[in-house]
Amino acid sequence: PAGDADQAKQMLAEYRQQRLAKMQDWLDAIPSPATWQVIDTSSATADAASLKVVDGDVIAVEGERKKDRYVVVGKVDDRFAKLTGLQLETLPDDSLPQGGPGRADNGNFVLSEITLEVRHSEDAEWQSVKLDKPNASFSQDGWAVSGAVDGNPATGWGISPRFKQLHVASFVLADPLDVTPETQCRVVLHHQHDDLHSLGRFRISTTDSPSPFMGSQLPDAVQKIVALDPSERSDEQSAKLEAYFLGLDADYVSLEQVAKVSSEQAKHHRLTGVQDLAWALINTPAFLFNR
Numbered sequence: 001p002a003g004d005a006d007q008a009k010q011m012l013a014e015y016r017q018q019r020l021a022k023m024q025d026w027l028d029a030i031p032s033p034a035t036w037q038v039i040d041t042s043s044a045t046a047d048a049a050s051l052k053v054v055d056g057d058v059i060a061v062e063g064e065r066k067k068d069r070y071v072v073v074g075k076v077d078d079r080f081a082k083l084t085g086l087q088l089e090t091l092p093d094d095s096l097p098q099g100g101p102g103r104a105d106n107g108n109f110v111l112s113e114i115t116l117e118v119r120h121s122e123d124a125e126w127q128s129v130k131l132d133k134p135n136a137s138f139s140q141d142g143w144a145v146s147g148a149v150d151g152n153p154a155t156g157w158g159i160s161p162r163f164k165q166l167h168v169a170s171f172v173l174a175d176p177l178d179v180t181p182e183t184q185c186r187v188v189l190h191h192q193h194d195d196l197h198s199l200g201r202f203r204i205s206t207t208d209s210p211s212p213f214m215g216s217q218l219p220d221a222v223q224k225i226v227a228l229d230p231s232e233r234s235d236e237q238s239a240k241l242e243a244y245f246l247g248l249d250a251d252y253v254s255l256e257q258v259a260k261v262s263s264e265q266a267k268h269h270r271l272t273g274v275q276d277l278a279w280a281l282i283n284t285p286a287f288l289f290n291r
Contacts, residue, residue: 005259005262005263007262008255008258008259008262008263009259009262009263011255011258011259012252012255012256012258012259015251015252015255016246016252019245019246019249019252020242020245020246023242023245026245027226030218030226031211032209033209033223033227034085034087034170034207034209034211035207035208035209036085036087036205036206036207037076037077037080037205037206037207038057038203038204038205039072039074039075039076039185039187039204039205039206040074040075041053041057041059041072041073041074041204042073042074042075042184043071043072043073043074044059044070044071044072044073045070045071046061046068046069046070046071047066047068047069048063048064048065048066048067048068049061049062049063049064049065049066049068049070049198050062050063051070051072057203058091058201058202058203059072059201059202059203059204060093060095060200060201061103061198061199061200061201065103065195065196065198066195067191067192067193067194067195067198068191068198069188069189069190069191070188070189070191070198070199071186071187071188072186072187072188072189072204073184073185073186073187074184074185074204075181075182075183075184075185076179076183076184076185076206077206077208078181080179080183080206080208081178081179081208082176082177082178082179082208083118083129083173083176083177083178083179083183083185083206083207083208084172084173084176084177084207084208084209084210084211085170085171085172085173085206085207085209085211086114086116086131086170086171086173086185086187086204086205086206087168087169087170087171087204087205087206087207088111088114088168088169088170088171088187088189088202088203088204089166089167089168089202089203089204089205090102090109090159090166090167090168090169090199090201090202091166091201091202091203092107092163092164092165092166092201093200093201095200096200096201097200098163098164099163099164100163100164100200100201101159101163101164101165101166101167101199101200101201101202102159102163102197102198102199102200103196103197103198103199103200104196104197104198105196106160106163107163107164108140108158108159108160108163108197109158109159109191109197109198109199109200110143110156110157110158110191110193110194110197111148111156111157111158111169111189111190111191111199112147112148112153112154112155112156112190112191112192112193113148113149113150113151113153113156113188113189113190113192114131114148114149114169114171114187114188114189114190115128115131115187115188115190116128116129116131116171116173116185116186116187117129117185117186117188118177118179118183118184118185118186119183119184119186120179120180120182120183120184121182122182122184126186129173129174129175129177130173130174130175131149131171131172131173131174132149132171132172132173132174133171133172133211134146134148134149134169134170134171135169135170135171136157136167136168136169136170137166137167137168137169137219138159138162138165138167139157139158139159140157140158140159140160140161142158143155143156143157143158143159143160144157145157145169148169149171153190153192154192156192156193157169158197172211185206187204189202219244221240222240222241222244225237225238225240225241226241
């Protein structure tokens with residue numbers, strides 16, 4: 001058993017070094033973070049519920065729970081020359097069921113569709129803008145964020161079982177749009193799943209950053225570390241970044257588990273085929289490809 005444990009540790013250490021040798025390529029491929037600016041909301045209405053702006057830029061939802069349509073109008077940042085993306089933050093709050101961010105009894109929501117329109121003056125017509133490349137910090141199985149921009153009211157974005165957490169979705173404008181300090185946007189959030197699964201608290205932002213956006217592709221804590229110059233990262237931050245990168249590789253996670261189990265078995269002087277399991281893992285196509 002001790003020999004199996006040592007072999008598993010050695011294989012893990014060797015594979016770890018192989019993966020870390022590729023870490024810089026992964027870092028180089030990460031786009032620069034987008035700079036998001038919250039829209040200056042002038043109105044927020046709904047067909048059934050009551051919407052109000054709180055804390056300066058957060059939209060809180062109260063009142064009747066039904067299939068609903070939220071309409072939010074506001075100005076984009078007056079420093080923007082172009083509009084390239086839209087971001088929706090869904091915010092937890094103790095006032096919502098199970099902490100939200102949705103109004104369903106378990107805190108979930110289903111965003112059936114999100115649409116964007118713009119106009120460049122008060123008396124101009126609203127122009128529809130196509131949203132592309134949806135991305136989310138997390139999507140529920142079967143309810144991917146892509147369902148919020150597919151034109152199908154039967155699909156949508158959900159976040160079960162990660163309730164009482166911040167979730168972020170970002171969308172790229174299919175064609176970057178020239179804007180002026182007077183440009184307004186109108187964002188419509190459709191909730192057609194049932195009478196309960198609507199958003200309870202959210203915030204809308206736009207960006208003029210070039211796409212693709214790093215946005216919600218990385219957890220906030222990892223984004224902050226990536227944004228630092230390597231010379232400015234503490235040992236703890238560097239370790240966290242390495243752990244996140246290694247955790248993206250399924251074979252590494254499997255080998256790590258093998259090493260852990262074999263170590264425990266060695267302590268108890270039991271042998272249950274750890275060596276065979278390890279050899280099976282390292283001969284999988286994915287493992288061989290990554291080597």
